[in-house]
Amino acid sequence: LARNIDFVAPKHIFLMMFLLTDLEHVSGWQAIAWAVESSFFRNYYSTLPSTLSNMPIFWSELELSWLKGSYIIQQIQERKAAIRKDYDCAAEVWLLTDNAVLLQVDPSFARFSLDRFSWARMIVCSRNFGLTVDGVKTAALVPFADMLNHFRPRETSWTFDQSIDAFTITSLGTIGQGAQVYDSYGKKCNHRFLLNYGFAVEDNTEEDGRNPNEVLIDFQLAPADGQLFYDKRAYLHESGIYTMDARLSCSHSDANTREGFSFARLIVATEEEFSAMKMKSPAHSSPPVSFANEIRALQYLRTLMTHQLSLYETTIEEDNELLASKEYPLFSNRIQALFFIRGEKQVCRYFQKLADKVIPLFSLSLAECREELQRSFDGDDDIDRYAQDVIAYLVTQVYRES
Incomplete structure (x- = not known):
């Protein structure tokens, strides 16, 4: 000190x-x-x-x-x-x-x-465990509590109880006799689980259907754009951004994923689209610009994810075969690595599917687009949420401006 x-x-x-x-x-x-x-x-x-x-x-x-x-x-x-x-x-x-x-x-x-x-x-x-003791935030190692395995949604809560001067764990529901008591390590992507705890969650889907697993993507402006390249780079620097790395998940509501979409929209923007973008928002939070721009952004993301998939040694199908073979114990490093790497590939596959399903929608007339939105994108999965967030926004903006 x-x-x-x-x-x-x-x-x-x-x-x-x-x-x-x-x-x-x-x-x-x-x-x-x-x-x-x-x-x-x-x-x-x-x-x-x-x-x-x-x-x-x-x-x-x-x-x-x-x-x-x-x-x-x-x-x-x-x-x-x-x-x-x-x-x-x-x-x-x-x-x-x-x-x-x-x-x-x-x-x-x-x-x-x-x-x-x-x-x-x-x-x-x-x-x-992060605790507050006597009004001071601190960390503590807690015997027995650190033996609890992770489970979501959480079944217990913990705190330091000042009135009895002790760390307490409280059940949020009924725990049967002989049943395992779990702790929730929080909503985390498998990067954090594997790096900090030494395990990966096989199915990391939350109770609301969202999966926080992420894949890091390196976005790059195109030098071939000439002066537009330098203008876009200056816009990034004015927004405090010097590298365009983004961690994308399947959930469009995640801030990191929205940032990735903003970068993609900027990269594929025409000079006219860029002029409109820089007047509305910082580079890391650009909303949808137009149907044409969103199509190119999705195509760009699909290309990036296809390239990312090519970097892995195996496919999802091969991973599933290895898992089904039970050649390795469930809690071996081999299987934990498989759970982790398969989770990244699933994110990549999602963006491929997203582009394939949503891009055709933009070729429809505005009236047909709105009808198709209500007919085919009224569910609660990640693609539907994207449609409801982005496509509905674009339709509203186009109709409002026209």
Whole structure:
């Protein structure tokens, strides 16, 4: 604290350091038969896994190859680099001399290896609970509570109860005798589940039918557009955007997905469409422009998703065959990687299907388009929601302006 070190994960670092130092009372940190007689938490420590082989930052090259094609490979490397940065920051000490300020390695910190530090980092990352105690937001490791598996929709809620000075878990419904008690880790895409908890959800669909799984897409302006390319780039910079990466899900209501659509509309915009766009909104929140522009945006997204699918080693059908073969245990890294990578492919397939189903609608007359909207897009799936959000908006705007 005195050195005001800039950690990548500041909210975890102090809990990690307490965990590491309190475990020092044993010889050989990997032998979790750890008899830490002098620690109040010795029984809790005995429940912690000695290795975290399910966490992707500890996966072998073979295991990482199962994720080929996904941006999560880069996220894993970034997480490892962030842990290394915090490790190096924690190991450094500034010494003030008569002539200069010198940076040296803190000798006392050398007793913690990077592997041990990484283990503690992921223990805290995957098990901590965010709490408010005495009006202060903090994080805590909670014995027994951290054993609860994830399930949605949530069946329990938890908090720190100031009146009894304790962490409490409350059932939101009836839990039968002998039934498993679950916790909800929140509405998350499988990127976050796999990276932070070491598992992926086979069917990550929420109760409302939405699926938060995402695929990261890199959008690029076309230099061949000449001056229009530079005008669009300036518009992006004026909007505070310097890279057009967007995480797209099947849900058009998600802010990230809407941003991706905005980028696609901008990229395919003609000079006339661009002139109208930049007068209405920032680059990351452009609403539909016209039927013609929306067709080109959908075609562009379809092309991007087709390319993304080509980056994966297997198809969805091959993934399903492997899963059906039961060659690997359900909770093996192989199957968790399969659940994850298949989820990305399903998002890509959705955008292909969206384009194929919606683009023909725009060739209809306005009256026919409105009728078809009511007849064929009145359901509650993701494509229908897109139609209701975007197509209805365009029809309304065209009729209103005409």
